[in-house]
Amino acid sequence: MVSTGVRDDHDKQIITDPVLFSEMYRIIANRRLAYDNLSWQVPALSLTAQAFLFTISLAPSTSQAGRTIASLLAIFISFASIQLLERHSFFETATSIFLENFERKNGISINLDQIGIFYPHQKYDNNDNIMKSNLFKNYKRPFLSRFSSRIWWIWLLRGMISVSGIIILITWCFPGLLK
Numbered sequence: 001m002v003s004t005g006v007r008d009d010h011d012k013q014i015i016t017d018p019v020l021f022s023e024m025y026r027i028i029a030n031r032r033l034a035y036d037n038l039s040w041q042v043p044a045l046s047l048t049a050q051a052f053l054f055t056i057s058l059a060p061s062t063s064q065a066g067r068t069i070a071s072l073l074a075i076f077i078s079f080a081s082i083q084l085l086e087r088h089s090f091f092e093t094a095t096s097i098f099l100e101n102f103e104r105k106n107g108i109s110i111n112l113d114q115i116g117i118f119y120p121h122q123k124y125d126n127n128d129n130i131m132k133s134n135l136f137k138n139y140k141r142p143f144l145s146r147f148s149s150r151i152w153w154i155w156l157l158r159g160m161i162s163v164s165g166i167i168i169l170i171t172w173c174f175p176g177l178l179k
Contacts, residue, residue: 025108028099035092039085043153046081050074050160057167060179067171067178074164078157085157089150 056062056070103109170177 021106025099025102028095028102032092032095032099035088035095039088039092039150042081042085042088043157046077046157046160049077053077054163054167057164057171058178064171064175068168071164071167071171075161078161078164082154082157085150085153 053070053074057067057074062070167178
């Protein structure tokens with residue numbers, strides 16, 4: 001009989017091979033990192049596309065139909081970007097929670113004197129012990145870093161939706177303003 005490195009324990013399968021265990025952990029950690037990277041590519045690419053569309057929308061030589069189409073595309077791109085950013089953020093968070101539980105169950109932690117037990121994929125918020133520890137006692141966190149970057153980007157994309165709607169409104173109600 002060939003050993004697979006996995007033992008059946010009633011309904012659960014337990015990994016017994018350290019190489020398989022390590023490889024599984026690495027794959028899941030890389031998946032979390034990939035979701036995190038994808039999350040931040042979305043708003044950057046969206047902003048680039050919208051800058052191009054706003055250039056078209058606000059050019060004096062663009063027709064009313066051209067302005068409307070470019071602004072509608074900017075609205076659709078904003079909605080799609082918000083959805084994609086939320087989706088990638090959700091999967092990154094879900095994978096982090098899975099990894100944190102995996103680390104806790106399998107004793108994967110770092111014991112730092114100033115902080116105590118630290119799990120590599122543990123999510124930290126602004127009030128967490130790591131920020132209150134002696135390690136950071138002389139560190140004053142910048143004001144804007146206290147807010148979620150994801151939320152900032154979502155509000156920026158919502159602003160792009162509003163600006164695009166205003167351009168459409170001006171195009172059809174006050175066409176002389178964009179000449």
